[in-house]
Amino acid sequence: SKMHFIFSNEVVLLFDFWSVHSPAGMALSVLVVLFLAVLYESIKVGKAKLLHQAVVSMSVLSSQRLVQETDQDSSASDSGPAGRARLRWFFCHFGQSLIHVVQVVIGYFMMLAVMSYNTWIFFGVILGSAVGYYLAYPLLSMV
Amino acid sequence: MDHSHHAATGHMADNSTTMPSHHHHHPTTSAHHSHGGGMGGMMMSMTFYFGVKNVELLFSGLVINTAGEMAGAFVAVFLLAMFYEGLKIARESLLRKSQVSIRYNSMPVPGPNGTILMETHKTVGQQMLSFPHLLQTVLHIIQVVISYFLMLIFMTYNGYLCIAVAAGAGTGYFLFSWKKAVVVDITEHCH
Numbered sequence: 001s002k003m004h005f006i007f008s009n010e011v012v013l014l015f016d017f018w019s020v021h022s023p024a025g026m027a028l029s030v031l032v033v034l035f036l037a038v039l040y041e042s043i044k045v046g047k048a049k050l051l052h053q054a055v056v057s058m059s060v061l062s063s064q065r066l067v068q069e070t071d072q073d074s075s076a077s078d079s080g081p082a083g084r085a086r087l088r089w090f091f092c093h094f095g096q097s098l099i100h101v102v103q104v105v106i107g108y109f110m111m112l113a114v115m116s117y118n119t120w121i122f123f124g125v126i127l128g129s130a131v132g133y134y135l136a137y138p139l140l141s142m143v
Numbered sequence: 144m145d146h147s148h149h150a151a152t153g154h155m156a157d158n159s160t161t162m163p164s165h166h167h168h169h170p171t172t173s174a175h176h177s178h179g180g181g182m183g184g185m186m187m188s189m190t191f192y193f194g195v196k197n198v199e200l201l202f203s204g205l206v207i208n209t210a211g212e213m214a215g216a217f218v219a220v221f222l223l224a225m226f227y228e229g230l231k232i233a234r235e236s237l238l239r240k241s242q243v244s245i246r247y248n249s250m251p252v253p254g255p256n257g258t259i260l261m262e263t264h265k266t267v268g269q270q271m272l273s274f275p276h277l278l279q280t281v282l283h284i285i286q287v288v289i290s291y292f293l294m295l296i297f298m299t300y301n302g303y304l305c306i307a308v309a310a311g312a313g314t315g316y317f318l319f320s321w322k323k324a325v326v327v328d329i330t331e332h333c334h
Binding site for chain 2: 104105
């Protein structure tokens, strides 16, 4: 089948109800897609920062635990600070996995939006990726 | 029933308002070429749907027709997405392990006053023909192929299969990244 990019104010994006007929609807759809792309880039940076923070807090906790154990001369057990740290890590990692699912789904949505071969939508995705990357990636190097 | 959306104007809007979603998957014996504006192949669904009938999956022989087959496909896609995440993590840790190996080359070098000095060269990373690099390349190809498969599966727009991809990715990330985070914690002390 012949597929190529077209400029058009008519498109159906992703869902049956997302049916665009007018320039206003198209403008709104482009904004939504743009926002999705910004969100996608931000999530990538956010995940990395969350992981960094979690690892840092884990090493702080384990060094604290070390100090406690040498002070109290007691053997480590699952209860107390060690168990709480593990539980905290579990919840933190579970949250990260949920964020990962959102990231994967948004990534696929963006791919499918581009697949509509509507040039306005494509511009929205590209511009959104640019804006998102521009705003979010400098935050990676910030501690 | 399939013909009403092949209006010459090629409005995709007709597709969504007048047709039930199952329409996309009635077997079409005649070739339906796309009409108007490059709207794409009409045999493919262009919006999300939940269906079990006549779902073609990647290969020509692989067609899902019953709920049982869909359940099997769901599990297979779920495992594929999980495997993809695991492969990503495994490649990362393999790369880190192979780059930790540092090669020192010491060679005699003439110094001032006719003395001989030992100059030590430090090389970090992989050689081109080394086994780790070849293994990384093979794994990379597998990763690329699987990522394209997952993309094509998501492109079927079938709700069940898309959920399988997303859930598999999340579960794989949860299981395999857990181990990775522990490794990061241990190997990168003083983070």
